[in-house]
Amino acid sequence: MTAFVDIEDVTLVYKGASGGVHALDRFGVSLQKGEFAAVVGPSGCGKSSLMKLVTGLLPPDFGKIAIDGTPVRGPVKMAGMAFQNPNLLPWRKVIDNVLLPLEIVQPHRSRFRREKERYREEAKALLATVGLDGFAERFPWELSGGMQQRVSLCRALIHQPALLMLDEPFAALDAFTREELWCVLRDLWQKIGFTVILVTHDLREATFLADRIHMMSARPGRLVLTKEIPFPRPRPIEVCYEAAFTDIVHELRAKIGEVRKG
């Protein structure tokens, strides 16, 4: 089967006055359509750089990336993105933050004015799916951090991207809210069926959510191992408290420890 996301042998060097930073070295993984992948690794190993390459915000120095068979040569329209900071615009209501990509990304942009009511209904339905029914007309600063991150997920998904790129989206949340949001993401993914690349430091998060976890070495980031997560779907949150789950987390933690020491 051909891969939906194919990252092949990518190398990235940030050029600078002091000789450059070798961020990624011949990194490669591939994802099937609808797969949930997590990328973990020591701090500074090049995880965010990988996200920039896959979304076409930076070109690799070597190697190639293709999405759905098309080489990435510039910003990728079929990707939605969410980051650690929800980055909502404080002067726009929740619904207008969610609608923002539709004002930018074609073909929605040309239709937006004409079909605004339909789009607003879609945004409200998506907000309801993440538990924010009735919050569409609020401003971001009236919402908790977890609620803002739910809005950020809706904004990433409103244009129905085939690929969702997440860079530490839950890192700033408390442990309970984080687990709640894992379930929100799990449910959205199961309902809609997009492909996900999740960058995270949290090994429990990766093990709960992902089909496969890819571990990177310390910088320059190389692929060290790929771990298949065997728990059946749908996964209840209780799986995180089972011995088999904890064993995987410990195994990954030990491996990251080795990788950090080089």
Ligand SMILES: Nc1ncnc2c1ncn2[C@@H]1O[C@H](COP(=O)(O)OP(=O)(O)OP(=O)(O)O)[C@@H](O)[C@H]1O
């Ligand atoms: N624009 C840039 N110019 C120069 N060096 C950069 C730039 N962006 C990142 N780097 C360097 O590239 C390396 C990889 O950075 P990156 O942010 O991709 O790592 P990361 O794994 O996401 O880090 P963390 O886990 O701490 O978030 C780091 O050494 C970083 O300092």
